[in-house]
Structure formats: structure tokens, C-alpha cells
Amino acid sequence: MSLYLSRLSKIVRHQGLLQKPSVLAVSHGVRKLCRSAAMNKDGAPDPVRKKGLLERLREGPVVGDGSYVFTLERRGYVLAGPWTPEVVIDHPEAVKSLHREYLHAGADVLQASTFYSSDDKLTMPGHEAGRTITCKELNDKACTILKEVVGDADVLLCGAMSPTPSYLDGKGKQAVQQEYAKQMQAFIDHDLDFLLAEFLGHVEEAEWAIELMKTKGKPVACTLRIGPKGDCAKVPPGECAVRMADAGADVIGLNCLFDPNTSLKTMELMKTELDKRGLSPYLMMQPLGFHCPEVENEDEGYQMLPECPFALEPRQLTRFEAHAFARSAYDLGVRYIGGCCGFEPHHIRAISEELSQERGGKLGEASKKHVPWGGALKDSMLEPNRNKASRQHWEMTKPASGRPGHPDVQSKLIH
Numbered sequence: 001m002s003l004y005l006s007r008l009s010k011i012v013r014h015q016g017l018l019q020k021p022s023v024l025a026v027s028h029g030v031r032k033l034c035r036s037a038a039m040n041k042d043g044a045p046d047p048v049r050k051k052g053l054l055e056r057l058r059e060g061p062v063v064g065d066g067s068y069v070f071t072l073e074r075r076g077y078v079l080a081g082p083w084t085p086e087v088v089i090d091h092p093e094a095v096k097s098l099h100r101e102y103l104h105a106g107a108d109v110l111q112a113s114t115f116y117s118s119d120d121k122l123t124m125p126g127h128e129a130g131r132t133i134t135c136k137e138l139n140d141k142a143c144t145i146l147k148e149v150v151g152d153a154d155v156l157l158c159g160a161m162s163p164t165p166s167y168l169d170g171k172g173k174q175a176v177q178q179e180y181a182k183q184m185q186a187f188i189d190h191d192l193d194f195l196l197a198e199f200l201g202h203v204e205e206a207e208w209a210i211e212l213m214k215t216k217g218k219p220v221a222c223t224l225r226i227g228p229k230g231d232c233a234k235v236p237p238g239e240c241a242v243r244m245a246d247a248g249a250d251v252i253g254l255n256c257l258f259d260p261n262t263s264l265k266t267m268e269l270m271k272t273e274l275d276k277r278g279l280s281p282y283l284m285m286q287p288l289g290f291h292c293p294e295v296e297n298e299d300e301g302y303q304m305l306p307e308c309p310f311a312l313e314p315r316q317l318t319r320f321e322a323h324a325f326a327r328s329a330y331d332l333g334v335r336y337i338g339g340c341c342g343f344e345p346h347h348i349r350a351i352s353e354e355l356s357q358e359r360g361g362k363l364g365e366a367s368k369k370h371v372p373w374g375g376a377l378k379d380s381m382l383e384p385n386r387n388k389a390s391r392q393h394w395e396m397t398k399p400a401s402g403r404p405g406h407p408d409v410q411s412k413l414i415h
């Protein structure tokens with residue numbers, strides 16, 4: 001049994017609180033920033049103060065959001081491959097709608113939709129956008145959209161940067177940092193709350209990105225897309241973690257490519273080495289929302305599966321597995337917990353509900369339409385559904401793919 005599925009029994013304990021909302025001080029809905037009663041010297045109300053990322057992480061867990069390009073591809077707005085970041089210009093309403101869903105689900109952070117928007121990526125074969133638009137323009141639009149959605153909701157805004165083809169082309173530190181500077185500019189102009197470099201395959205590139213991000217005076221987070229074998233240059237996870245912490249990142253961790261179980265193993269390796277060296281950056285996990293144990297030792301993770309990216313549906317986590325992941329990550333010491341490809345709004349709601357107690361009873365608006373463990377099914381007109389209104393039913397159920405003869409895992413990966 002996988003590490004985090006074996007934690008289901010622990011969830012029972014924590015879910016108990018969610019089953020009895022009447023006796024809890026839970027607060028549903030999107031929290032608005034409270035305006036201060038004090039006036040400034042011009043007689044206007046003092047600007048609101050939003051707790052920053054590090055302050056929130058000191059107090060307890062922070063719930064990230066989920067998939068963007070992967071979900072927008074399924075919905076018909078993004079092209080798989082280049083993962084067309086120009087979606088923020090072509091279909092801003094689709095991006096806004098997804099932001100709103102994660103906010104509604106209970107996320108504490110929303111990421112600007114800027115994956116693969118660097119200038120050196122936009123001009124690669126298969127991309128059209130780079131001929132007419134720059135990274136700065138795309139990221140500026142992504143920030144504008146994000147701010148329109150958020151209004152005065154008490155949620156953190158994250159400026160996210162992607163790895164640069166310039167690094168893989170061996171163009172060197174200066175050229176690579178130039179690409180990051182261009183990705184970052186809109187986040188600074190829009191005064192987003194913190195900076196994140198994510199999906200990096202090489203810790204050296206992470207160090208260069210962190211060094212530059214640190215010059216901007218905002219909290220800095222960085223996540224690698226690595227598994228237990230380490231980065232693309234075979235640097236072990238523990239050493240990657242230490243190097244990112246030494247470079248000055250406030251938050252370090254993992255995103256994408258590997259499932260929650262594999263990512264928890266990798267995170268444990270990272271934490272062990274950090275502990276040995278007396279380093280304690282905040283830890284962050286945004287893994288895949290798909291089960292793929294067979295790619296644990298592959299550098300490029302789930303991309304080696306024949307069914308990636310268009311036929312992964314049977315592998316998708318259930319909401320109960322998202323609960324289990326959140327609890328396991330929290331127990332390991334991870335404090336920033338969200339998801340990457342495959343994590344949909346209902347998975348983020350599950351994380352938000354699982355960590356509600358640790359977040360002062362906070363729940364997203366979406367939890368008004370969700371009774372844990374199928375509790376609302378007790379009022380179904382149909383007896384088969386009434387019989388599922390129990391924690392025991394959902395704990396014991398092993399989801400089937402419904403495809404007789406299909407394997408549990410792939411015996412042959414794409415190489």
C-alpha cells in the first residue's frame with residue numbers, strides 16, 4: 001500500500017471535525033480583507049494589510065491552487081506541447097474562471113497563469129505567439145486577469161516562472177538570468193505577493209533563478225520537477241534541497257512530474273538532508289494529481305507514460321486521496337500544499353478541508369456544497385446512494401478503471 005493511502009486511517013481523526021460543522025467555528029467562503037478603522041493623514045482609510053506568505057507559513061499550512069495549462073487544455077483553450085501561454089490573451093475568461101474556481105475551493109494562493117511564457121520558449125518551433133508578443137506582455141496580462149478575479153479577497157498572488165530553454169542550450173548564467181528578469185518584470189510591476197520559479201529540472205538553474213529573485217525584496221519560492229533519483233544532472237534530492245536553501249530561497253520543494261506518493265518519498269530525502277545541515281526553509285509540494293508509481297525512477301516522470309498527456313483520466317486521484325496526500329505532506333513538515341497537473345478544484349477543496357483545523361477553521365465557499373465522506377447522500381431518493389453515506393464506504397472503496405483487461409501499471413514506458 002502506498003505511503004499516503006496508508007494514511008487514510010489518520011484522516012478519519014481529522015475529518016471528524018468536518019463532519020460536525022455545527023460545533024465548530026468554521027468560516028466558509030472567500031475571506032475579505034478587513035479594512036482598518038484608522039484613517040491616514042488624508043482622511044482616507046488606512047490601506048488594508050494582508051498577511052504575507054512567510055507570516056502565514058509561520059502560523060500554519062498554506063493551500064496552493066491546482067492545475068492550469070493541463071486543465072485549460074482539457075477545456076479546449078490551450079494546445080498541449082507548447083502549452084500556449086497566450087491563453088491569457090486569447091481566452092482570458094477561461095483563465096479567470098479557473099482562478100475563481102480555485103478561490104472558491106479554498107486556496108490561499110492563486111498563481112498567475114504564466115507557464116512557459118519566457119521569450120526564449122515563445123520563439124521555439126511549434127510556438128506562434130513569440131512572433132507577435134513578448135513574455136512581458138503575456139505576464140502583464142496574466143497579472144491583470146488575476147487581480148480582476150481576486151478583488152479584495154484575502155488570497156496571496158504568486159508570480160510563477162518556468163525553466164528556460166537558454167539553460168538547456170548552455171547559454172550561461174547571464175543569459176538565463178536575463179530570461180528570468182523578463183519573466184519577473186510584470187510580477188514586480190503588479191506588486192504580486194511572492195515569486196516562484198517552478199518545474200525546474202536542474203538545481204543549478206534553480207540557484208541562478210533564486211539569486212535573481214532574492215534581489216526583488218519579496219519572498220522567494222522554488223520547486224524542482226524531480227523524483228528520488230535527483231535532478232537532470234543526477235544531483236541527489238537532498239543536495240538539491242541544501243543548495244536551494246543555501247541560495248537563499250524561503251520556500252523550497254517539488255512540483256509536477258511525479259505522483260503524491262513518489263513526491264513524498266523525494267521530499268523526505270530532501271528534508272532529511274536539510275535537517276542534517278540544520279537548514280529549515282519552508283517546504284512546498286505541488287505534485288501530479290495522477291497515480292504513476294512506475295515512473296518513480298524516470299528523469300521526466302509521467303511524460304514517459306504512453307497515455308501522457310491525453311489518456312490519463314483513469315489515473316486521476318480521488319478527493320479522498322487528495323485528503324490523504326495533504327495529511328501526509330503536513331505530517332512530514334510540508335507547509336505549502338497544493339497541486340500541479342491533474343489537481344482540479346475539487347482536489348484543492350479536499351486539501352482545504354483536510355487542513356481546515358490547522359488554518360483556524362477556514363473553508364472555501366465550495367465546502368458549503370460538500371459534506372465529508374458522502375454524508376449528504378443519506379438524503380438521496382435512491383437506496384444504493386443512501387448506502388454510500390458513510391466514511392467506511394469511501395475508505396474501503398477501491399476505484400476501478402472500468403476497463404476489463406487493462407493493466408494496473410504500464411509494463412512498457414516510452415523512452
Ligand SMILES: [Zn+2]
Binds near residue numbers: 255256257340341
Ligand atoms: Zn504539472
